[in-house]
Amino acid sequence: MxxxxxxxxxxxxxxxxxxxxxxxxxxxxxxxxxxxxxxxxxxxxxxxxxxxxxxxxxxxxxxxxxxxxxxxxxxxxxxxxxxxxxxxxxxxxxxxxxxxxxxxxxxxxxxxxxxxxxxxxxxxxxxxxxxxxxxxxxxxxxxxxxxxxxxxxxxxxxxxxxxxxxxxxxxxxxxxxxxxxxxxxxxxxxxxxxxxxxxxxxxSYAHPEYKKKLVEMSNTEYTNIYGRARWPGAPHRVLKTPFFLEWRNLPDHENEASQPVIGRSTIHGMEKEIPRFAGTIPNKTTTGDIESMVMYAGEGVGLIExxxxxxxxxxxxxxxxxxxxxxxxxxxx
Amino acid sequence: MxxxxxxxxxxxxxxxxxxxxxxxxxxxxxxxxxxxxxxxxxxxxxxxxxxxxxxxxxxxxxxxxxxxxxxxxxxxxxxxxxxxxxxxxxxxxxxxxxxxxxxxxxxxxxxxxxxxxxxxxxxxxxxxxxxxxxxxxxxxxxxxxxxxxxxxxxxxxxxxxxxxxxxxxxxxxxxxxxxxxxxxxxxxxxxxxxxxxxxxxxxSYAHPEYKKKLVEMSNTEYTNIYGRARWPGAPHRVLKTPFFLEWRNLPDHENEASQPVIGRSTIHGMEKEIPRFAGTIPNKTTTGDIESMVMYAGEGVGLIExxxxxxxxxxxxxxxxxxxxxxxxxxxx
The missing domain is CATH 3.20.20.70 (Aldolase class I)
Structure with missing residues (x-):
């Protein structure tokens, strides 16, 4: 039942x-x-x-x-x-x-x-x-x-x-x-x-490091610093990772289009470069600077153990x- | 029971x-x-x-x-x-x-x-x-x-x-x-x-106009434009009144200390002038431009009928x- x-x-x-x-x-x-x-x-x-x-x-x-x-x-x-x-x-x-x-x-x-x-x-x-x-x-x-x-x-x-x-x-x-x-x-x-x-x-197909962070971390923030070029006007809630805390005040005119590539990923069968501030979370195929990639999470993340x-x-x-x-x-x- | x-x-x-x-x-x-x-x-x-x-x-x-x-x-x-x-x-x-x-x-x-x-x-x-x-x-x-x-x-x-x-x-x-x-x-x-x-x-000792707005209005915003001089660093949630919508982007350096007086009120037995952007809600004794005063409300206000x-x-x-x-x-x- x-x-x-x-x-x-x-x-x-x-x-x-x-x-x-x-x-x-x-x-x-x-x-x-x-x-x-x-x-x-x-x-x-x-x-x-x-x-x-x-x-x-x-x-x-x-x-x-x-x-x-x-x-x-x-x-x-x-x-x-x-x-x-x-x-x-x-x-x-x-x-x-x-x-x-x-x-x-x-x-x-x-x-x-x-x-x-x-x-x-x-x-x-x-x-x-x-x-x-x-x-x-x-x-x-x-x-x-x-x-x-x-x-x-x-x-x-x-x-x-x-x-x-x-x-x-x-x-x-x-x-x-x-x-x-x-x-x-x-x-x-x-x-x-x-x-x-x-x-x-x-x-889930998330990168193991991202899953680990969901267990370890408890705080999130509502922001718009990721993926601005690809999907403007789409705010998101993310984990307060050290990378995020360093860059949370990214000036409005800045976005991922002008940023260095920090990793690579296969997404829906296509090879993609991941620039800094991309809105792309790390999945199982992702390589590079995982800790600097976006990690979405809701406010309930502190309850995930x-x-x-x-x-x-x-x-x-x-x-x-x-x-x-x-x-x-x-x-x- | x-x-x-x-x-x-x-x-x-x-x-x-x-x-x-x-x-x-x-x-x-x-x-x-x-x-x-x-x-x-x-x-x-x-x-x-x-x-x-x-x-x-x-x-x-x-x-x-x-x-x-x-x-x-x-x-x-x-x-x-x-x-x-x-x-x-x-x-x-x-x-x-x-x-x-x-x-x-x-x-x-x-x-x-x-x-x-x-x-x-x-x-x-x-x-x-x-x-x-x-x-x-x-x-x-x-x-x-x-x-x-x-x-x-x-x-x-x-x-x-x-x-x-x-x-x-x-x-x-x-x-x-x-x-x-x-x-x-x-x-x-x-x-x-x-x-x-x-x-x-x-x-409640709130001004009738404020009570009326709580019944009529449904939307709020988290802001810091009111009462900055008296109680800095204290954000608040308010009704999205026409006055608020006009001034919600008040520059950071501005506060109620330099603003015109828009009303008067007796608060805890003392006569007070209410400048624009004061954090003081209108109570029963308040006179003046009530509609331009702060009206605090929580997100549940849309459920008050x-x-x-x-x-x-x-x-x-x-x-x-x-x-x-x-x-x-x-x-x-």
Missing amino acids: GWRGILGFDYGIVQAPLGPDISGPELVAAVANAGAIAILRAPDWECPDYLRELIRKTKSLTNKPFGVGIVMAFPHKHNLKCVLEEKVAILQLYWGQVTEDIVFQAHQAGVKVVPQIGSVEEAKHAVDAGVDAIIVQGHEAGGHVIGQEALVALVPRVVDLIGSRGIPVIAAGGIVDERGYVAALALGAQGVCLGTRFVATEE DILPAAQVVKRLVEGAQNLIQQRFTSSV | GWRGILGFDYGIVQAPLGPDISGPELVAAVANAGAIAILRAPDWECPDYLRELIRKTKSLTNKPFGVGIVMAFPHKHNLKCVLEEKVAILQLYWGQVTEDIVFQAHQAGVKVVPQIGSVEEAKHAVDAGVDAIIVQGHEAGGHVIGQEALVALVPRVVDLIGSRGIPVIAAGGIVDERGYVAALALGAQGVCLGTRFVATEE DILPAAQVVKRLVEGAQNLIQQRFTSSV
Whole structure:
């Protein structure tokens, strides 16, 4: 027996689509097999054939449904077409406005649409477009953060907006364990979306040094110093590494385009140079000055104390939530 | 029957000490009579005789215990002495480090010490000094905000730190209704502290125009443009009023000391001029350009839809929490 599922999945737990390659087939299959909602991350450029390979590789590792996340700020028309052709369970969308047309196309293909939004206004647009669920991102989230408010106030406002329309609200940002999960449920959410916690798993494609830092470090900052040239106007939350603390006041006119190359990486099958201040986190293939690369993390990183198998993360959340509710709420109302 | 109380009070609900005069005897007595932890706000200057009058006036309005809040960034030695002499139930402290000596003196007088902190490090200092409970302020809070992280991640970290030492943790910031209350309990807190919700009550001493704005407006910003000369380095969260939006980029070198007077107010019995960019919210006595004065609010302000009697705020929180737990958690674990 588990905690209530949503969207046809066993649980209301979503693994956020994570940076290039981090939530690849291995992590996604592990999370899907555990009964949660796992999401591949589509490349930030048009490459539908590669994306098709990613999806099919994932299908070879699990019989369970899963999703694909697309960042709408980047070219994505052909990638989107591929996702619908492959009829994955969930199309996750971020950083761009969901249209009725996209929702219509997805529904024709039997794909559910789940945008991640950061404000009440954005939630309203998404609901009006006919989406199947909404991920509400709070300011406490790691990686690129569109949310300007914290979950404790933002989730209830979105829930009040959606009212009785039966669209699940999923809370994202700073949630790591069963306490965050149950808190989100209390706020009116029906599910939670976790990023940083899933980066710190055995199956994530993150560089071991990055995973180690997630366990060791506890503090983050909301900044815009990384990836300004490639994706301007996209602030993010990062670990306060020594490199970050040295450069956090990078002048506004400066960006990665004029910086020295500090490493190399294979990203979605392509060889890439990583300049200083690139928005590219180190993955398993990355070489060079790892400690000077961006390391995204949400505010909950101080609660991460170990690298776990992804299935264990899901299990702890579900069993932990049940125990917490039992101990704290069931006995003495 | 109520939700679990803390510190000898009926409930784990704290009314934050609010700006000069806002949580005066009338509001404090109303909250105390409702069974919650009500806190007078001591003046920001030494005036123990006036403070004694405030405490005694409150005692004339309620037989229930209540507290006094002192901002340690301002002169407070004599005020503190007065609070201990008057043996109020709770000494709330903010914006300064609690010492073992203060805790010892308070305990000698039978007064419990409850600091408001904004980080895990500050929580550790407070616990080591022997305090009776800790208010953890999240970044989503209104007024002056020392918290840099959101509650969803910060509360569990403080709870983990304090562990089994039996010291209640109280969550502050963005909490307005039973959803925030139960979420805080899920995160491991034993109580909640509400500011903005209590400003928007019938008994609060806030100017009617300020209360009206709290009902009408939904968005806030974390800023430092108000009160820079009087209390430097003290950022705050405010309503995004038209005045604020016009001046939010006030240059760093500018402050209220060189600005025109835009109104007058009686604050803790003293007549004051209010210059533009003063950190002084309009209270019932204030005249002048009310719309251009600072209006503190937490991120939860979008959930406030009415001006209520303070007792009604407490009742809704308690009954709402019980119903929410019953409906959402008790039936189907």
